[in-house]
Amino acid sequence: MRSDAFQRWLVSSAVDTLVAEASALLLDLSGGQFDLEYVKGVFHVIDHNEADARRPVKTLSGGETFQASLALALSSQMGALAAAGAAKLDSIFLDAGFGTLDEETLDTVASTLENLAASGSRMVGVITHVGALAERVPVRFRVTRDATSSRIVREAL
Template identity: 30%
Template sequence: TYLNNNESLKSLDKIVSHAKEMIHKNHQLTTLYNQLSGNVSGSRMDLETYVQRTYLERILIEANNRFYGMSAGQYELHLKNIEQAGEGKNKGLDLMVYSFVTDSEREINTLSGGESFMAALSLALGMADEIKESASGIDLDIMFIDEGFGSLDDHSRDEAVKVLMDMSEGSKLIGIISHVSELKQEIEDQLVVSKDDHGSHVKWQIS
């Protein structure tokens, strides 16, 4: 009986030891999964967002070169600090706007309509630059911008058009869709859409 009990104890020890090892491995895998999927309290940024954040940081470098000029040296876009990625609704890709005038950051939704348009345009151009840089030389040769210029004051509109004109002097074709009459003086080649009782008509107006 003693021998049987001793053998049984040895068998149980092996089973318990194996179970402990499996529980430890399961804990490691669960912890890793929760961390990568952003399910850890206070750290809600998943792996996909982390990678996106890395690319967004590179896009912002190019975007800010243009946003600084369009805003007459007033603004720059910043990513929220990575330590704040689990706070509130911020999951790692939230942007802040830095003001060189006040030397402070504020929420990006505090930008005016015109400033928001300039920020969005700068990000789009920055993304085009990053795609060209990182995607084996792929170049976005054509870009269309639909509206947005009506929300800009005269200075901001002139700065935005200047950036686009500089780009179009290279290999890029920039198309602007707009109802703003002031742009007619800036854009040399136009496809004019008009409407009358017989319907809509288009005609090229080439400089």
């Protein structure tokens, strides 16, 4: 048993666990359409709406890519991948992608984030220009700027 083979096996095992949990999240986010898999260093989706076709993730639309990325980012396994003694990943900021989502998918994503916040397992910050999503965030800060400075104001709910 070579030492580099052990490291590859260990990383592969960790990624497999991450992808398994992210796949379950993606299945929920996509309304049952997609599963995620990672084979030989390449991510694929299983498209259940297309007779379980297996295809590269690069074929996903903007909104679908956002969902797959979100599923990976929200996996509780992300924190487990940190080295011993490293900073704990118990918060995440999402910036971009919300504008690519249709109304139904945006609602699913917002509900997922609300459920995550309610569980208390992770703090999720959202940076968005999408009003429908901003309305659902319980604590909001509005950032404005003029020619010389920026202001941050906490909005009363």
